[in-house]
Amino acid sequence: MSQDAEWEPKILGFLCRWCSYAGADLAGTSRKKYPPNVRIIKIPCSGRVDPLLILKALRMGFDGVLVSGCHPGDCHYQTGNYRARRRIAITKKFLEYIGVEPQRVQASWVSASEGDKWSQVVADVTREIKEIGPNNLFADE
Amino acid sequence: MYRRKRKILSGDNMKKIKKKDIGKLLSKWQADFTVFTPSRATGVARMEEWDGKDTDFLTWYRNTVIPPKNNILPNMEAMFRFQKDEAGYQLEPVTPEQKQIIFGIRPCDARALTIIDMVFKDTYEDRYYLTRRQNTVLVGLGCTNPYESCFCTSLGIHPAQSADVDLMLTDIGNELLIEEITDKGKELLGKSSGLTDASSNDEDSAKQSRETAYQKVTRKLDTTGIADKLQASFEDKDFWEKVAAKCITCGICTFLCPTCYCFDINDEISKGSGARFRNWDSCSFSLYTKMPAENPREEKWQRVRQKVCHKYEFYPRLFDTIACTGCGRCIRFCPVNWDITQTLESVPEHSAV
Amino acid sequence: MNDIESKLRTEARNLLEQGKVNAIIGFAPGSLKFTTTPLITGDKEDTDRLVINPFIANNLSVFLHEIEGPVGIVAKGCDARSIVSLIQDNQLAREDVFILGIPCPGVIDLRKVEKLVGRDRDEIDDITRDNDRVTVAVGGENKEFSITEVLRDDCLSCESPAPKEYDLLLGEDNVVVGDRELSRSHIRELESLPPAERWEFWKNEFSRCIRCYACRQVCPACFCERCFVEESEPQWISPLPRWQDNLVFQATRVIHVAGRCVDCGECERACPVNIPLRSLTGKMDEIVEELFGYKAGTDKDAPPLMTAYVPEEAEDFIR
Helix, strand or coil: CCCCCCCCCCEEEEEECCCHHHHHHHHHHCCCCCCCCEEEEEECCHHHCCHHHHHHHHHHCCCEEEEEECCCCCCCCCCHHHHHHHHHHHHHHHHHHHCCCHHHEEEEECCCCCHHHHHHHHHHHHHHHHHHCCCCCCCCC | CCCCCCCCCCCCCCEEEEHHHHHHHHHHHHCCCEEEEEECCCCCCEEEECCCCCCCHHHHCCCCCCCHHHHCCCCEEEEEEEEEECCEEEEEECCCCCCEEEEEECHHHHHHHHHHHHHHCCCCCCHHHHHHHHCEEEEEECCCCCCCCCCHHHHCCCCCCCCCCCEEEEECCCEEEEEECCHHHHHHHHCCCCCEECCHHHHHHHHHHHHHHHHHCCCCCCCCCHHHHHHHCCCCHHHHHHHHCCCCCCCHHHHHCCCCCCEEEEEEEECCEEEEEEEECCCCCCCCCCCCCCCCCCCHHHHHHHHHHHHHHHHHHHHCCCCCCCCCHHHHHCCCCCCHHHHHHCCCCCCCC | CCHHHHHHHHHHHHHHHCCCCCEEEEEEECCCCCCEEEEEECCHHHHHHCCCCCCCCCCHHHHHHHCCCCEEEEECHHHHHHHHHHHHCCCCCHHHEEEEECCCCCCECHHHHHHHHCCCHHHEEEEEEECCEEEEEECCEEEEEEHHHHECHHHHCCCCCCCCCCCEECCCCCCCCCCHHHHCHHHHHHHCCCHHHHHHHHHHHHCCCCCCCHHHHHCCCCCCCCCHHHCCCCCCCCCCCCHHHHHHHHHHHHHHCCCCCCCCCHHHHHCCCCCCCHHHHHHHHHHHHHHHCCCCCCCCCCCCHHHCCCCCCCCCCEC
């Protein structure tokens, strides 16, 4: 990271391959302009996301984690996103309790046709995390 | 049974120090050494770097939770670092350099170091352990208040006497009697201040104090023929299953044990640079002996059997000493109150194999 | 020997004699003062060693998965909830366990007693309870305390001290529910701190974690055959005891057992380095109740919390 550039957050995105990943792809083919800060990992379903993955991402130094899946009712595997919803809900609250800034764990429902929404989500999330600064939670003194 | 001959170098010229002057002595030593004393500052009793003023530990200290082996064989240590460059990997060994004093180590924990020295000096010399050992001066402090879980006396260890330390201190009320045990200890005494000569009265008080401590160790274990008994019972699955039934296979007993020394090795690498570490491992863990083809100790009774036999049969056959010093931490901290003395006492008599 | 004890010994012996169970899991006197130890036996003569006293700390349900059923098990309120939770998770069949329910007036926290009298437990002569007073005989004196000063924190917040699920209840279900807020006072304290200070607190606590995994091993909710820390392909977290990884381990563990953890407090009791783990599990307990109205181990027919869902559920945190 060059010292003269302004700090840019590195955000890890877990995108379900049926909805959100396709939506992100659509944003690309539609040539939407939006920040490049989210690094995407394609997963079969948002229900794949074990809270362990969120914690590991923060441990590795990512400034934020974004989990994105199908809208409730539209999950390709019927119920995966419902599981994700519950897991992210408790993870967010718990991490906030132990002192992690709540903005670092984000979630969204983005369908395959919502290229627009995807670009907006990324812009909003990037801005929010930029405001709270880099993740120094696990830095050694 | 291993016994180390006791040498007293100073003979009739013993020293003593007032307890309230201990701070001055530790300060003097701090000039040349990192001084470790018993401390509860981190939330658990362990040997910590002396903060420069606290001597209150003399009032509450019975024994630490984390054994002093942690200062010689740390819970985690880097072995070497590496860096990738055009020529390949450059290795930089890590050498423990710190000269340290462990002040207040108990005879059980000091004997434990003597016991595990043997394995680190065997076929292969472990430079990390041995360098730290070499760089460490042990200032022993005799017990006055053993725990109900202590059974050092059954293993030939005296709670208030030790030949495994460099200096040995005995509590004689407001003062501590100091005996030189080794040359290293003598050298340290030369760098001391605030000491006065001890009288024969002081030596009598010390004898009394030691005897009282000895009598206070009430837990007893008969180790006669234990190695043979264990060997004969090795295949007694029923016995070992019963013994192991309540064990939950955590690592508390092994990590808090001053004579346990197993470690795991982990490499960490990130963007071409990293280090090799070693950290404590436990034979109680289910994956301890897992190999690609099989896990010979998959069942918990096999692991419990291993742990008991290692300490009371295998190690004695190899190194002529039981690998247990009766410190009692395993009994005190086991979440299910699994008690090695009860296990050993119940080993059945089988005809010799 | 008290009334419940004699009833228990008789019932346990009968169960074994009649072949209704293969084994009995209960408490026997420990080898240290004020300690009990799990007794796991198929021998009916051993049932004479069963005890019930203020020191029956362990959550015995942790042993159920390794014993061929049916098994008779002594269960306090919290233990019975763990059993229900295991049934919900299909780790146990209801018919494989015969629950000997003990209406539990609370377990005494020896660490609290030690702190109050300023002596270690082996220097104390006696600890006796008479309803809501506890007398500690130490150094020739008798010191009296109220039960709320010496009971384990999780007992203070226990809402079902007598098991709701049982085969036999050995006593009257009239035990008094404790003071929830008192038992959660440390959590409230932490919540009053700004986030950065909270993080500093936990960073400090986890600096002394030695990764003995006792917290995980005593926990009945941690029944995974292979824990995430034991994976090496990929290695999710480092096995090295750095505070960062110790903290990630525990935080992940607590999140993983959400909805299964009955707040029995064993993790905190087992921890040899005094990390206040209940200030994590207790909070998760609260989160789960706040978000989903769920209390672990109260309904054996309910789907487990994290596999259940309601199509319409709060999602204000999702864009």
